[in-house]
Structure formats: structure tokens, C-alpha cells
Amino acid sequence: MAEQLTIGELASRTGVATSALRYWEELCVLPAPVRVSGQRRYPPSAVGLVGVVLLLRDAGFTLQEVRAFVESRSPAGDGWRELYQRKLTELDQRIAQAQVARTAIAHGLACPHEDIFECANFAGGVAAFLAGSSLEEAHEAIHSH
Structure with missing residues (x-):
């Protein structure tokens, strides 16, 4: 199995609080990760996706617009x-x-x-x-x- 990141590791690599990551997941801005023993496990590509969310947010997109952007792919x-x-x-x-x-x-x-x-x-x-x-x-x- 490829490297999987815990929510804490994803937060550390992106500078985004774990509470924000959970919220983005709740809004479907981030896809729901797989769970291992009840804990979230993200693929390494999640780092780039969080970067996309941050970039679009700073460019003026709302989280709902970011979700639409991610879903339009x-x-x-x-x-x-x-x-x-x-x-x-x-x-x-x-x-x-x-x-x-x-x-x-x-x-x-x-x-x-x-x-x-x-x-x-x-x-x-x-x-x-x-x-x-x-x-x-x-x-x-x-x-x-």
C-alpha cells in the first residue's frame, strides 16, 4: 500500500488546521479519505489538493465555488x-x-x-x-x- 497520511501529517505538510480539513471534508471540498482503524488516511495527492483549495481561496473563490471546481474535474x-x-x-x-x-x-x-x-x-x-x-x-x- 502506498504512503498514507494521517490528518495530522496532512495538516503539518499544508499548514492547515485539522479542524479546517475536517470541515472541508464535510463540505465535500476534500473527498472523504479511507479509514484505517477509524482514523482518516489521505493519499499523498491530498497535499496538492489542499494547495489548490488554499490558492483558489486566496484568489477569491468561496469554499462552495472550490467544491464546484473540484467536482468539475x-x-x-x-x-x-x-x-x-x-x-x-x-x-x-x-x-x-x-x-x-x-x-x-x-x-x-x-x-x-x-x-x-x-x-x-x-x-x-x-x-x-x-x-x-x-x-x-x-x-x-x-x-x-
Whole structure:
């Protein structure tokens, strides 16, 4: 039988807590390992799979998306490309939102008022936001005149 890793050994090799590994197994992010005398035994390839989970998580994927990614693997499958495309679109939207927020905050820092609550532009932006405008629309409205 090939080398098998205990959950503690897998945790040690990957830097992931055993509780997280159990949780990922519960969510089907990691396949259920074989059991020897009631203890989990992972194949050496589990180290790489945990690395994939960590990489995708750091790239912004949720654990549910990671599970879908892992499940999409097949010799003829291209399902992972669709998952990547959806995540790329989502990240582009988040980047655009972050850029709008950054611009609005930078403009707030440039406000000449000692107390931003006394600034007519700030109050106008808050009013526009409360009226249903997005942050971008509210920011544009106060700087368009």
C-alpha cells in the first residue's frame, strides 16, 4: 500500500488546521479519505489538493465555488473554465466598486471643511445615496456642478 497520511501529517505538510480539513471534508471540498482503524488516511495527492483549495481561496473563490471546481474535474471537462470566467467577471465588478470607493474617499480627504458633516457636497452625496443612487452615481452628482 502506498504512503498514507494521517490528518495530522496532512495538516503539518499544508499548514492547515485539522479542524479546517475536517470541515472541508464535510463540505465535500476534500473527498472523504479511507479509514484505517477509524482514523482518516489521505493519499499523498491530498497535499496538492489542499494547495489548490488554499490558492483558489486566496484568489477569491468561496469554499462552495472550490467544491464546484473540484467536482468539475473530468478528463474531457472544461467546467472549470466557466467557473474561472464567472469569478473573473465578479472580480472585475469588485475592482470597479473599489475604485469608485477609493475616489470618493480621496475626495473626502481633500474636503476643506474641518468637519465633513458640515460639507454640502458630503451631505448631498449622502442624500443621493439614500434616494437610491449608487455610490458612483452619488459621487458623480456632487462633483458634476
